[in-house]
Amino acid sequence: MSDRPDFQPSTLVIHSNRSYEKQSNSILFPIHQTATYIHESVGVTKGYGYSRGANPTVNALEQAIAAIEGTEYALCFRSGMSAITTLCLALLKAGDHVILSDVIYGGTARLFHQVLENFAVEYTYADTSSVEATEQAIRPNTRLIFIETPANPTLKLSDVRAIADLAHSHENILLAVDNTFLTPLLQNCLSLGADISMLSTTKYIDGHNATIGGSLATNNAEHTERLRFVRKIIGSIASPFDAWLTLQGVKTLPARLAMHCSHAGQIAKWLEDHPRVARVYYPGLDSFPQKALAEKQQKAFGGMLSFELKASTEDSLHFIEALKLCTCAESLGSVETLITNPATASHCDIPLETRQRLGISDHLIRLSVGLEAPQDLIADFEQAFARIFPTT
Structure with missing residues (x-):
């Protein structure tokens, strides 16, 4: 039902891209709590081989996230930080430079300062509430601008569309937005020009303090496949039970x-x-x-x-x-x-x-x-x- 862009949000979260289980017609998509899957014959599967790579319950949540993001693709992770880590490992290499909002979640700052810095990923904090200050921070090796708006905890805002235009005026610079505070229903970063939307689904998406999770959404197929590959390699995919609980939260968002x-x-x-x-x-x-x-x-x-x-x-x-x-x-x-x-x-x-x-x-x-x-x-x-x- 994803061909109904005229759905209002309360209808969208319940019906758009909704997955149903066919064997029993359960109205709730079931928890596929399994490590591996039976091959119908050698090399032939129903699309799932091992839950480190993909899982039907996680996939159902990904379809729900894609619906509210308005994207073709979404991937779900063990946490918001594992989503950001996978993003960086997938799209950056040693010597690349990242611009970060100066007011940003402490965990993101720790990731760059105490982990990625050891792998020669460069980064600069910039006042991304100022497009001019953000532009001044750009280097020849800048590959990613990662902003958080509203920022945690001062609520300082960055102009997503203006920074997206700035990023795209330079070759090979992407804009990713941590949209955890608002979710796509209150601020759709991708429609404002961002390349990647990141959510800590732990927060408003789940909404009940029941799970830890994260998501990345994009319309870029090449980036999605790279993210999916790295997620499989490092094992940062969401768990089936957490995905199932989060699916219930999405419906009341x-x-x-x-x-x-x-x-x-x-x-x-x-x-x-x-x-x-x-x-x-x-x-x-x-x-x-x-x-x-x-x-x-x-x-x-x-x-x-x-x-x-x-x-x-x-x-x-x-x-x-x-x-x-x-x-x-x-x-x-x-x-x-x-x-x-x-x-x-x-x-x-x-x-x-x-x-x-x-x-x-x-x-x-x-x-x-x-x-x-x-x-x-x-x-x-x-x-x-x-x-x-x-x-x-």
Whole structure:
């Protein structure tokens, strides 16, 4: 049913590219928990030989991801980081240069600094919110621009279309986008000109903190085959059970995203008006400096926000600990509201001076707004403020 581009998102995630199991007519695609497959005769299979290379349940998820990405191809991986690692191993070689967003997930930074650097892959951090700064970072050996927008954790935006145009004005430079914070339903990077879309499916795609996974989507057949080959060699394919659970999450993605966005907008506005809050980072606020860009390339403002309190780092961390509904945990995009301090979690390996320059202070708080009633979340914030700052 992939020939129905007029499907609305809620129909798309349920019916487009949907796979059915034919033997029993099960409405849910089954879990093919198997290592290997029987050959019908020597050298003849039904398309599957060994689950390190391909698996029917994983393939069903890949078709679902391709549907929401609007691409011909999608591949699923054990984690978001295994997706990025496979991307780099497949498309880069020693001596190649990569441009990274200066504000980017700490795991991506660690991959380049502590792993790929050992294999002579060069990289430069650039302020990709500026096309000019990104252009200045290009070298003769640049082969990939990897951006994250909105960026983790400051929500800084990069203009996907402008950077895609920049990349494609140079020979042999690809643009890949980490679109985890928004998913293709709120920001379709490939329609904006990107070559590859990356998702940590652990987050909004699954949406229930049940799995670890990642995906890459592209319309380029040659890149897809190279990615598929490297994934098979290093064994980074998603597991069947994780793929099955993620398939169930995909079906409710539009409904969940609508609630995430609505709740985050209400919480962001309430926080901005609170006397103990120094600053709120949320693209839907008029105070957000890149709101116009968000309105141009996003369909909504998302469920993620960050904020800083008018307080010491110690009191800011105590504030997190005083919350009861907002769970202090890494990850994001789930039905539960999750709160974290990036300086001690996702970005703990980044030097203090660098974090401060990028706006990731020790008392910056990141909030993944869940599906709880906003008034209940606000009440939770109020009791935490009253407990930590009784004179407010």
